[in-house]
Amino acid sequence: MAQHQVKFGTGLPVALTTVDKIVNWGRSNSLWVLTYGLACCGIEMMASGASRYDFDRFGTIFRASPRQAEVMVIAGTLTKKHAEFIRRLYDQMAEPKWVISMGSCANTGGMFNTYATVQGADRVIPVDLYLPGCAPRPETLQYAVMMLQKKIRREPANQNKNIPQKRFI
Amino acid sequence: MQQANRLRPFFENLAFDREDSQMIINFGPQHPSAHGQLRLILHLDGEQVVKANPDIGYLHRGMEKMAENMIYNEFLPTTDRMDYIASSSNNYGFALAVEKLLGIEEQVPRRAKIIRTMLLELNRIVSHEFWLATHALDVGAMSVFLYAFREREWALDLIEDYCGARLTHSAIRIGGVPLDLPDGWTGHLAGYLDKVERAVREDYEALLDENRIWKMRLENVGIIDQEMARSWGTSGIMLRGSGYHWDLRKEMPYEIYSELDFDIPVTDKCDSYGRYKLYMEEMRQSIKILRQLIPLYHQSEAKLMANVPQYISAPKEQIMTQNYSLMQHFVLVTQGMRPPVGEVYVATESPKGELGFYINSQGEPYPYRLKIRTPSFFHTGILQDLLPGHQLADVVTIIGSTNIVFGEVDR
Numbered sequence: 001m002a003q004h005q006v007k008f009g010t011g012l013p014v015a016l017t018t019v020d021k022i023v024n025w026g027r028s029n030s031l032w033v034l035t036y037g038l039a040c041c042g043i044e045m046m047a048s049g050a051s052r053y054d055f056d057r058f059g060t061i062f063r064a065s066p067r068q069a070e071v072m073v074i075a076g077t078l079t080k081k082h083a084e085f086i087r088r089l090y091d092q093m094a095e096p097k098w099v100i101s102m103g104s105c106a107n108t109g110g111m112f113n114t115y116a117t118v119q120g121a122d123r124v125i126p127v128d129l130y131l132p133g134c135a136p137r138p139e140t141l142q143y144a145v146m147m148l149q150k151k152i153r154r155e156p157a158n159q160n161k162n163i164p165q166k167r168f169i
Numbered sequence: 170m171q172q173a174n175r176l177r178p179f180f181e182n183l184a185f186d187r188e189d190s191q192m193i194i195n196f197g198p199q200h201p202s203a204h205g206q207l208r209l210i211l212h213l214d215g216e217q218v219v220k221a222n223p224d225i226g227y228l229h230r231g232m233e234k235m236a237e238n239m240i241y242n243e244f245l246p247t248t249d250r251m252d253y254i255a256s257s258s259n260n261y262g263f264a265l266a267v268e269k270l271l272g273i274e275e276q277v278p279r280r281a282k283i284i285r286t287m288l289l290e291l292n293r294i295v296s297h298e299f300w301l302a303t304h305a306l307d308v309g310a311m312s313v314f315l316y317a318f319r320e321r322e323w324a325l326d327l328i329e330d331y332c333g334a335r336l337t338h339s340a341i342r343i344g345g346v347p348l349d350l351p352d353g354w355t356g357h358l359a360g361y362l363d364k365v366e367r368a369v370r371e372d373y374e375a376l377l378d379e380n381r382i383w384k385m386r387l388e389n390v391g392i393i394d395q396e397m398a399r400s401w402g403t404s405g406i407m408l409r410g411s412g413y414h415w416d417l418r419k420e421m422p423y424e425i426y427s428e429l430d431f432d433i434p435v436t437d438k439c440d441s442y443g444r445y446k447l448y449m450e451e452m453r454q455s456i457k458i459l460r461q462l463i464p465l466y467h468q469s470e471a472k473l474m475a476n477v478p479q480y481i482s483a484p485k486e487q488i489m490t491q492n493y494s495l496m497q498h499f500v501l502v503t504q505g506m507r508p509p510v511g512e513v514y515v516a517t518e519s520p521k522g523e524l525g526f527y528i529n530s531q532g533e534p535y536p537y538r539l540k541i542r543t544p545s546f547f548h549t550g551i552l553q554d555l556l557p558g559h560q561l562a563d564v565v566t567i568i569g570s571t572n573i574v575f576g577e578v579d580r
Binding site: 036040042046047051052076077079086089111112114115116117134135137 | 230302
């Protein structure tokens with residue numbers, strides 16, 4: 001987080017950093033996930049929150065309400081009947097927000113190339129990370145969260161994807 | 170303000186503003202306690218449910234239609250994604266139905282049958298542990314969730330050792346099993362059985378049996394009387410929890426269940442607490458079955474697939490040495506097996522209840538029609554009869570106690 005550390009005398013050192021970095025540091029280490037278990041991957045998502053894989057280590061806590069969550073993990077098959085709800089829940093989430101598409105079904109429709117299935121959740125909402133597998137193991141989801149943390153740390157902190165940026169210069 | 174890129178809410182002719190004192194609550198389809206994509210339209214009078222209307226289809230993936238365009242072996246991995254908590258039981262139900270259609274169920278080698286039974290019972294333990302974890306989480310017992318998932322992970326380790334997958338196993342194939350158990354697997358299994366037996370006794374039951382909150386939330390809640398259980402077509406623990414002594418493993422024994430010594434726990438308490446006790450008891454029975462299977466496995470001959478080269482590829486050695494076997498194998502790989510004309514319905518006792526596969530074959534490599542009779546579908550239907558009269562807070566516990574999985578309901 002800190003870019004420079006200056007030590008004055010015997011007291012605690014002074015850390016110098018940018019606002020971007022400190023805001024992103026806070027954001028990336030407390031990613032609260034919306035419980036969005038749609039199908040099989042939802043079970044693996046629960047397993048990654050449970051005793052062995054212990055998602056709390058990442059500061060990732062599952063929240064039931066979109067208002068309290070900032071990451072949506074689309075875990076499972078998105079059907080056409082459900083597509084409307086995923087868009088509404090995404091719109092209800094507060095900025096900044098990110099989306100992880102978990103598993104083949106959410107990425108591309110996977111093995112279910114049928115009349116009922118949305119062929120990829122990115123047809124409905126923007127997706128930041130795609131993680132492959134059917135169903136991906138909990139480690140994969142943890143790796144995806146780490147990749148998302150990396151991505152967040154690279155982004156400017158005031159970026160708001162859905163609202164046009166105001167230019168000051 | 171409606172934005173152009175947002176979808177408008179759509180409420181299937183539901184009037185949320187009403188003249189009377191009733192209130193309509195939309196529960197789901199994304200609800201942490203709905204066990205998947207269940208949507209319930211609840212009419213409430215105060216806190217009491219007057220009318221409940223389950224709305225399903227949010228996970229409908231068109232599996233039965235997919236089956237009509239797939240050869241039989243191709244469809245097998247799709248059945249994993251039905252009851253994704255206990256995949257092997259689906260694999261088995263489908264494999265047994267096809268074997269009955271082909272008329273080769275007697276030719277499945279004994280070792281394959283033993284491994285299949287092991288997988289089925291291990292899946293039953295996994296499924297019941299998952300049920301307990303989520304149900305206890307819904308009622309508010311977080312520690313039970315963590316304990317149950319710990320033991321579930323150990324069972325998944327065993328399954329992973331065997332077939333490489335945690336959730337979607339595809340470990341049971343038409344005509345047998347593809348692999349023998351790895352070295353030392355039965356020893357690990359025996360160790361696991363001891364651990365899970367201790368966990369059932371000392372963790373789950375010690376935490377829940379006499380727990381005041383657990384008893385208050387579950388006792389006399391969700392009462393399914395005999396008449397209701399029968400008329401809604403329930404099966405599995407939902408039926409046995411209402412006093413019916415009915416288990417397909419005993420009524421129509423498949424695999425080697427007729428040789429094994431186990432009991433079918435039945436209760437006539439009819440409420441959620443009685444069903445919880447049945448789940449615990451069934452886990453004990455599964456442990457008992459698995460313990461009997463370990464010596465049987467070691468006595469059996471190492472043969473894994475049925476020897477019917479016109480339907481199932483012959484062993485690799487035979488394919489590589491005999492020309493006719495190679496030709497048969499080529500046809501099976503490129504075109505798929507062609508079962509005789511006919512239809513078959515085979516029901517097995519999955520962890521959730523009666524899981525049946527109906528296959529209508531016209532002699533093509535593709536089934537003409539494949540219908541899956543899943544227990545959860547019927548247990549979702551019963552909610553509209555079961556929920557009225559209960560408090561809103563009980564809705565979640567009743568849904569939990571029915572043990573529905575939406576991959577199975579909607580297919």
